[in-house]
Amino acid sequence: LAQIIEDTFSAGKGIGWESTRLSYNKLSATGRGPFTDRDVHTYPIFTSQKTVNQVIIFAQDVSEKRQLQATLFRSANLASIGQLASSIAHEVNNPLTVIIANTQVMQLDIDPTNPDYEALEYILKAGMRIRHIIQNLLDFSTQETYEWYQTEIETTIEDALVLIAAPLRKSHIELKKDFGNIPTLTASASHLKLLWMNLILNARDAIDRAEDPGLITISVRSAADDFVEVRITDNGAGIPPENMSRLFLPFFTTKSPGQGPGLGLYICRNIVKRHQGSIELVNNPRGRGATAIVKVPLHADQ
Numbered sequence: 001l002a003q004i005i006e007d008t009f010s011a012g013k014g015i016g017w018e019s020t021r022l023s024y025n026k027l028s029a030t031g032r033g034p035f036t037d038r039d040v041h042t043y044p045i046f047t048s049q050k051t052v053n054q055v056i057i058f059a060q061d062v063s064e065k066r067q068l069q070a071t072l073f074r075s076a077n078l079a080s081i082g083q084l085a086s087s088i089a090h091e092v093n094n095p096l097t098v099i100i101a102n103t104q105v106m107q108l109d110i111d112p113t114n115p116d117y118e119a120l121e122y123i124l125k126a127g128m129r130i131r132h133i134i135q136n137l138l139d140f141s142t143q144e145t146y147e148w149y150q151t152e153i154e155t156t157i158e159d160a161l162v163l164i165a166a167p168l169r170k171s172h173i174e175l176k177k178d179f180g181n182i183p184t185l186t187a188s189a190s191h192l193k194l195l196w197m198n199l200i201l202n203a204r205d206a207i208d209r210a211e212d213p214g215l216i217t218i219s220v221r222s223a224a225d226d227f228v229e230v231r232i233t234d235n236g237a238g239i240p241p242e243n244m245s246r247l248f249l250p251f252f253t254t255k256s257p258g259q260g261p262g263l264g265l266y267i268c269r270n271i272v273k274r275h276q277g278s279i280e281l282v283n284n285p286r287g288r289g290a291t292a293i294v295k296v297p298l299h300a301d302q
Contacts, residue, residue: 001040001057008042008055015042019062037063089134096134100127133162146188146274148300153220153228154179156189160196164204171204173214180221182228185298191271192296198264199232199292206236206290226298227277235289239281247281276300 004015017040038059045054103124110117161168161175168175200216207214215235223229239247246252250266265281272279277296284291 001035004040004042005055005057008044009052012044012046012052014044016040035059037061093131093134096127096131100124100131103127132159146191148186148188150184151187151189151192152184153182153187153192153230153296156187156192157196157218157220157230159189160193160200163193164197164201167201168204168216171208171214173204173207173216176215176217178217178219180219182220182222183298185228185296186300187275187296188271191274195268195271195294196230196232198268199294202264203232203234203236203290203292206234206238208236210235210237210288212236212288223295227295228298230294230296231291232294233284233289233291235284238283238288239290244281248279272296 001017004017008015017035019035019037019039039062041058041060043056043058044052045056047053103120107117107120107124110120157177157179196218200218203216204214207216212235217231217233219231219233221229221231243252248265248269252266269279272294275296277294277300279292279294281290281292283289
């Protein structure tokens with residue numbers, strides 16, 4: 001910085017020192033000390049004799065800007081991965097259809113008492129499970145379009161749990177479900193699946209931060225005025241009070257860099273809003289953790 005100031009005095013022109021490039025004296029960005037996350041610009045002040053007798057130093061904190069740029073880059077990568085997953089799902093679906101169809105034909109030709117019949121049954125069940133997962137992926141690849149039809153909300157939750165079963169097992173999380181007798185509702189099933197996935201994974205992340213044995217409880221109940229209420233409760237770290245007002249802002253995240261773009265809850269709010277419902281996150285009144293409360297009407301205006 002001292003060299004930049006000296007050069008500004010001698011050259012009589014402003015100099016920029018950007019944090020994303022090599023510094024003026026060829027040091028890496030990590031060697032910039034307190035200016036690591038700041039862009040610095042110098043501006044000469046001239047006397048009436050056209051000589052420089054003062055230099056203005058303007059240092060701008062660009063850490064938030066850098067974080068936003070990185071988040072946007074990750075979001076673009078995620079979008080590309082989503083398109084790739086959709087393409088792969090289509091490619092897998094075709095041979096899978098052949099496997100399922102031929103397995104069913106072979107079952108027709110084999111007596112149920114034949115030992116091979118049970119093996120064919122296992123193949124068929126595995127194929128149908130794969131098809132179910134692929135269909136979920138294909139549903140998520142068309143998130144821009146809301147397709148409204150009669151939907152069982154418990155089915156959308158179960159489908160979401162199938163897609164995130166692996167990360168829940170990896171975190172050793174116990175899952176409890178308490179589903180009431182809920183009638184079907186008019187909704188976009190693929191978007192509800194994405195909603196539950198985001199909320200449950202958020203609960204998983206909160207539990208990982210707490211480092212305690214994890215428990216997530218999902219309850220579904222009828223609510224007043226023909227609404228359905230879904231509560232997703234965890235025993236994780238809870239929500240710091242200072243973050244409550246920013247939870248649904250785009251790109252707000254408490255995760256480490258690279259762990260997520262901070263769009264999950266923002267997307268959740270948009271999905272619930274499109275269904276003319278409401279969503280809130282509250283800390284549990286007793287014990288640790290937080291609860292996501294989602295209310296959606298049985299009959300949303302399309």
